[in-house]
Amino acid sequence: MSTVPPTTVQAYRASLLHFHADPAFNPDACLWHEDGLLIVADGKVSAAGDYAQLFPTLPAGALVIDYRGKVIMPGFIDTHLHFPQTDMIASPAPGLLPWLETYTFPTERQFGDPAHAREVADFFLDELLRCGTTTAMVYCTVHRESVDAFFEASAARNLRMAAGKVLMDRNCPEFLRDTAESGARDSEDLIKKWHNKGRAMYAITPRFAPTSTEAQLRMTGELAAAYPDTFIQTHVSENADECSWVKSLFPDARSYLDVYDHYGLMRERAMFGHCIWLDDRDFERMAETGSAAAICPTSNFFLGSGLFDFEKADAARVSLSLATDVGAGTSFSMLQTMNEAYKVARLKGSYLPAARMFYLATLGAARSMQLEGTIGSFVAGAEADFIVLDPKATPLLARRTERCNNLEELLFALALLGDDRCVGATYAAGRKVHERASTTQA
The missing domain is CATH 3.20.20.140 (Metal-dependent hydrolases)
Structure with a gap:
């Protein structure tokens, strides 16, 4: 069990996406957690992975912000x-x-x-x-x-x-x-x-x-x-x-x-x-x-x-x-x-x-930029700059993503049909710096 005081920890539940390599040269470059948890402490990533594995490690009273149905990825x-x-x-x-x-x-x-x-x-x-x-x-x-x-x-x-x-x-x-x-x-x-x-x-x-x-x-x-x-x-x-x-x-x-x-x-x-x-x-x-x-x-x-x-x-x-x-x-x-x-x-x-x-x-x-480990991924210790993408941000995108069969199709739909309306929230160093009015949290 973590000894970090709960007041310094925030956790975000959603599908998680980040990378550890270039997909052009490594077929296993993508790190994807369908039901994931991103844990942030003092503005930095503490852990990122499957919700079922990480939730029990949270200190008592830690706030879990629920973004299920959306995708959290590095900014x-x-x-x-x-x-x-x-x-x-x-x-x-x-x-x-x-x-x-x-x-x-x-x-x-x-x-x-x-x-x-x-x-x-x-x-x-x-x-x-x-x-x-x-x-x-x-x-x-x-x-x-x-x-x-x-x-x-x-x-x-x-x-x-x-x-x-x-x-x-x-x-x-x-x-x-x-x-x-x-x-x-x-x-x-x-x-x-x-x-x-x-x-x-x-x-x-x-x-x-x-x-x-x-x-x-x-x-x-x-x-x-x-x-x-x-x-x-x-x-x-x-x-x-x-x-x-x-x-x-x-x-x-x-x-x-x-x-x-x-x-x-x-x-x-x-x-x-x-x-x-x-x-x-x-x-x-x-x-x-x-x-x-x-x-x-x-x-x-x-x-x-x-x-x-x-x-x-x-x-x-x-x-x-x-x-x-x-x-x-x-x-x-x-x-x-x-x-x-x-x-x-x-x-x-x-x-x-x-x-x-x-x-x-x-x-x-x-x-x-020679900044791997500082930004761009969810490795432990990276600065907690991340975004919440909504695959249902527009009627057309929602209709298309309902029919996606795999991660590549989902990402392709976001890239080809998406724009600023897909960005439900933006966080910098663990602090929310933008939120679309339509984004809801549990």
Whole structure:
């Protein structure tokens, strides 16, 4: 019998889902308990397993919250999105570069105002929680104020978030331009202020190679070496025109990705958004360095950028994750992102099972961020970030899931038919931070 005082223990009864491996390489990767119990103590997972086995271990008087009929799983992890682009989501443009010029840069100009930045950050985080996302890798703007506003809003909700100030010292409007020196100085100040403070994590954030001079990339690499437990996030090989532009700016580089490699920006905790036009050697280099790819299917469809090649990435055993890429991405929902990822795979001639999609949005993302054991699963000691999914959230979903014959069919229905309405509740560090009005508890 546990000796933990009952006031520190909460237990949640539902079907439980999490992973211990990648389903693409391990057929037994999925951990599923039809009638399960998740036990949380002091904001961390104490145990997860069958209700019949774990219920007798609870201390007398421990509260059991009954979510039977629903699925509890780790919170979603979104590895690439832009909080300042919240208000320009679904803006029309013929491609990536004109979209940046027409909408992105003018919108980001406003984030030197701390009050505006905080108001958008509050809405952005609440939207993530409504969609079941408990951790994200987030681009702020070039303004230090945008980073402070984001982490203040995140700390108020006790969320594990990675974010950073965008670095741009060329090929952008003057009103969004820093310098190699000021960008590095501001980033280092923000690292010291926020990284590993509470649940905040800092991400060194060169926007993409075309908007940084060689001097800025060099100083960014030096900063990444000086603070090896920080994250790095940037874009690579998203769009064919962009790739041509990079070739003209860095003619000596073997590839677009090689630009970052040359300046020491490929290492563990480096997250590269998109990765559509990489070649075999690029993927091999990602695997060698422990760098990871954030796959952004909704934004890639929206901007007509191309289709991610799952088979090529898997052949090199690159760490993969899914991302919404708001605001080029058209939804905050990781379920809708799974829907689009499935279609990307089919159009490239491969198949993406539902279990793999849920893995990529949880443990796969945690592994990509070098955070396995901290988030993304229900191993003992992991932070208790979890969500409650309702397979009957809509009439169509309820009708379809009543006819599911196995777990794969259930997960496939959630991924292809689900959206934010499926998220009955979201918990961060054991505390409820979102609940849909229709969710009931016994």
